[in-house]
Every structure is written in C-alpha cells, then in structure tokens.
Amino acid sequence: MTNFITHEFDSVLSSDLSTKTILLIGRGNAKKKRFHIGIEALEYIIKEIPNCELIIISKLSGIEKLQNLVNNLNLENNIKFNGYSSSPDIYFRNASLNMIPSISEAFPMVLSETKIYGIPNIIIGLDYIFNAKGGTIIIYDDKPESLSAEAIKIIEKKEYRKNLGKEARISMKKFSNDLILNDWIELILSIYKGQYYYNKLREDKKKISQNDGINILNNQIKLLKMRYKIFQNITRNEFENYTYLKNIEYI
16 A cells, blocks of 8 residues: 655656755654765765765754764765755755665655656665656665765766656656545455455455566565675575564564
8 A cells, every 4th residue: 555645746847857966855863764875875976976965854853973974074065954844845846866775664755755756766675665666776785885876877867867757757647646545445444344355455456476576575685685694594485484584683
C-alpha cells in the first residue's frame, strides 16, 4: 500500500533543473538517515563542480555531529543547514538533484515530492520501495565516492538530468490520491468482512514478478553482507527466515 501524496500531479510545475543545487531532506539526527554520506559525497563533488551547493532541510537540534563534519571538511561555503520546513516547495522549484542515503525506508514522502517536481533522485539500495522506479538512480554501496560519481554525472550533463527529471515526474502519474483512497477503502472493508475477503484482496492485487522479487532479495543480501561481517555467509533461505535473523546480535 502507498501513502497519500502531498501534491497533486496537475497542480505542480516542474523544476527547471538549471541550478547546481542538491537537496538532503529529513531527520538529520536519525542514525538510519545517514546524512553524513551525503555530506562526505559533496567533498568529492566540489572537486569537479566547485560551485555546487548542498541544502540540508532538517531540524537543527541534535545535528551537531553533522555540523562538525561540515566544518572538518571545510564545506561551510557549499553546505547550508536551512532548518525544518513544513512546506519545502520553494527548494523543489530550484533544485537539480535530491539524495536519499537512508539505510531503510518504507514509502519516503520526500522521494514522491521531489519526483513530482521532476527532480532526479539518487538512493542507496532502496530498490524495494514502491516509488523507487522512474528518474531514480540506485547505487549498491555506501561509499560517498559512489554517490558523488552519480551526482556529478547528473549535475554536469544537462540532457541526462532533464531526461531523468522527465521520467521522475511521469512515474508519479499513477499515484493519484483518488486511486489510493479507493485502495485503502477496499483494504479496510476486507478486514472488516473477515480473513477470507482480506486474503482474496491480497490475491487479486497486482504483485511484482518472481524474478523481480528474487533480484531485490539478492541485492539486499549483498548489501547486508557488505555492511555486517556477521552476515558474510548468509544464504537466501536464512535471510527469509525471521526466526533465524532475530536471534542474531549484530548491532
């Protein structure tokens, strides 16, 4: 199931993608958001694009480590901490790229919002989220060098950036709030009617192909092995076994 979208497709004008501005939006003090990767990536980006700017939209409380990182990397002139905004549209109108370095997400609203404005995105390993496809580059390692390499391509190549932005915006047409409302009503009614109707709804709804599912699982296993040594020999069967996973202490 998808979340409701904060912007209707027909009411939004695309960004003209003419700036060298990158966005990083969310809870900067949340460990899983991994804003430090985006900041570290900018150190490499400005070597190729000195006037590139990263705007961080986040509450300013609890982000001292990020601010110290910016200072230590001498990036004060290229990174702005703009604080929390409940209406970040002003930034969407002028940005050329959004980065989401989170280690996990469900249905990231920032991804939907930036894509509906025709802004390309780079995400790390989040190929399983429903709104990942279309104008989004997915990388499969946590190195800031990899993130910066993709960002440089997008910022430097105008036609590539424009094509990604167009794909991003078109991909959001299917996320109509009217359709999403109907889906939620169906779900609630099926639960109210009982298990049979709920199971039938699940069977009737479109699913990803088995091959796509297996590819996503394999990608996530590779990332897990890369991130945690304790999982280096894990098999797909073990990965799918919740009882096995919950008994492993890896943090």
